[in-house]
Amino acid sequence: MSLQAVAHHTTLKTADDGSFLLGCPQGSNPDWFPQPGGEDDRRIAFGQLKRFAWRELQIATDNFNERNVLGQGGFGKVYKGVLPDATKIAVKRLTDYESPGGEAAFLREVELISVAVHRNLLRLIGFCTTQTERLLVYPFMQNLSVAYRLRDFKPEEPILDWPARKRVAIGTARGLEYLHEHCNPKIIHRDVKAANVLLDEDFEPVVGDFGLAKLVDVQKTSVTTQVRGTMGHIAPEYLSTGKSSERTDVFGYGIMLLELVTGQRAIDFSRLEDEDDVLLLDHVKKLQREGQLDSIVDSNLNQSYDGEELEMIIQIALLCTQASPEDRPSMSEVVRMLEGEGLAERWEEWQQVEVTRRHEYERMQRRFDWGEDSVYNQEAIELSAGR
Template sequence: MPLTNITALQVLDLSNNQLSGVVPDNGSFSLFTPISFNNNLDLCGPVTGHPCPGSPPFSPPPPFVPPSPISAPEGNSATGAIAGGVAAGAALLFAAPAIVFAWWRRRKPQEFFFDVPAEEDPEVHLGQLKRFSLRELQVATDTFSNKNILGRGGFGKVYKGRLTDGSLVAVKRLKEERTPGGELQFQTEVEMISMAVHRNLLRLRGFCMTPTERLLVYPYMANGSVASCLRERPAHQQPLDWPTRKRIALGSARGLSYLHDHCDPKIIHRDVKAANILLDEEFEAVVGDFGLAKLMDYKDTHVTTAVRGTIGHIAPEYLSTGKSSEKTDVFGYGIMLLELITGQRAFDLARLANDDDVMLLDWVKGLLKEKKLEMLVDPDLHSNYIDAEVEQLIQVALLCSQGSPMDRPKMSEVVRMLEGDGLAERWDEWQKVEVLRQEVELAPHPNSDWIVDSTENLHAVELSGPR
């Protein structure tokens, strides 16, 4: 329905909206003054006070002629005064809400959204990857409201958002400081991430870049992460059962194998952990946050500027040298498997209360050495698992978390072992090597004190072979 046909329309404020066109002067619009259309330079028409191009100028209004007084009988003067007072009161009664509404609207603080152009903004051709405006993401996340925070990590905060098409997204707001000239490098890394497409990898939907903001947009994962399902699930949610945990182990291994062997250049994750393995609607594993470590190191394109990772998941050689490789991801994956089996954190000071090791890897080795396999398994499983499958998954985890990166398998080999190919041979070989290594460690060393560190020198553990 046109606004001119709304006969009850009493208040209209279209000022400061950058509108354009001809404003009609009929219907309800004839009641309004130019104040209702202030600061809209491209509006024209008699109501606005600005003539339209090509139209004759407005004729001045006729001069005001005061009405001549009309004599009335003296008896009617009191009645007229009462009637006038009633009419004025009624007019004030009807006008008061409009006045209050107009005052409230003027007084109410408004949120202002604006986009800032990037310092370097070359034309972007990133296939299906969308470049979002900052305003779009501000609106989607309710101006990055704390109530929409899904999580916090080493790269920044993640917000739940809803786009204008109704779809739910997760918006990662990167927190690193920006340096001039980093925009092109950022776009390059974003393009690299977007080209990694696999069913077990989190798909990048889009990005936003300004001189002060770096944001990545992903599909929203309704089932959260493996970590949240293991340790932060609500009371009404069922724990992950054993078949689901096995699928998660295989799916995440396939995703990492794709990053290492099928991306050019290969992508090193550098922070593989249960919190970065997300779960889709069918509880299939989706590896998230891949590529972000290098993305955040764009200040120097050749050298890693920081050791990125989470304590308990960081491979010893990466921690000591700062050099990462696909084998550092393999180590983190092995620790993630132990999280999946035990339900515990990779690093937990609470274990000190029971005189246990704070590092999950050391804690697991200690229990295996004491042949207490049943104490390793997550109590939430309630013995609903197959012992032989648990042992095999522990074997894969220990092979992946060996101290020497050269001794760890590749992720493609891990996938084959989880599929039942080659685990028995690899485990037997590992045990033989560990027996020899243990003999060397136990031999006397007169010239030096030998300190055995479980993260550097692994001891053979007694597990039955794969079945």
């Protein structure tokens, strides 16, 4: 059965985890579905997804005025807009979508995303296609992104306090778990970071930008080599092979947890002045080994946080960012660990592996730690010289 057929033969029931479960209709609600033959009944028939006219979005964004830009990335810009009924929206204007067959591929992926409905995922309101343009329309998130609330907020605005950061951690985990384990086919985000987790009017987190990698990659001739993401957040195996999986999202989620705790960016070149750890992950690992985690907690929290919860989140972050994807937990395991189940055992295993790796690294260093006059050093110098 196609996704469209599923849409016409199901109702939605809210589950405890925030997802909307597909079930048999019982006096189905006509408000959920566009009426057959109506203006919006075109290929996409799930929920209240609307096909916008280009002119509607042009007017809503004041002709895509630069003053309305909320953010931008490798796939275009996001504009704030206002519809005639005063509804605030965010319009993502995709670039490089002029390939033959691009509209059909775009609509298939929009259909896929429209079925992914969860309280911690950004809901798609609608879309627009022309011969040269592809646009996605989302609700405007009043409190912008977690990254904004950590690093770019104005002095008069409230900080993201510790309870709010915990809600971000668990809500983001649940949203990703839903994409990975409750969508068929599964959806891999490929760019999990604080900037892509948005906050509604109640500071509840919603994962944004999911599925967009598939939207854009569908027209590429070599998808596996089209690495998408942000440096410092990209899992090592994705960077080296171009192949993504659910575990690449887990890695990005782990880095996002470190952003939540520290308020810092994943890469910070200013750290080069004092040390070699440009990557936030390396910096945190070093402080964790030295037992100095308190020194890295975001100063905006004014020491108002729970020490045990801090330690838990750091431990989960380090489990999620292990070099080997097979060693990382799944997002469902992450959710359970955040809820207090199974972390102690996983952490003990991680520590044992880390100690073994560190000893091996130190042994290798001693093995190759030759004196200045060593013939090996001389050969190394000669080999590195110009040819």
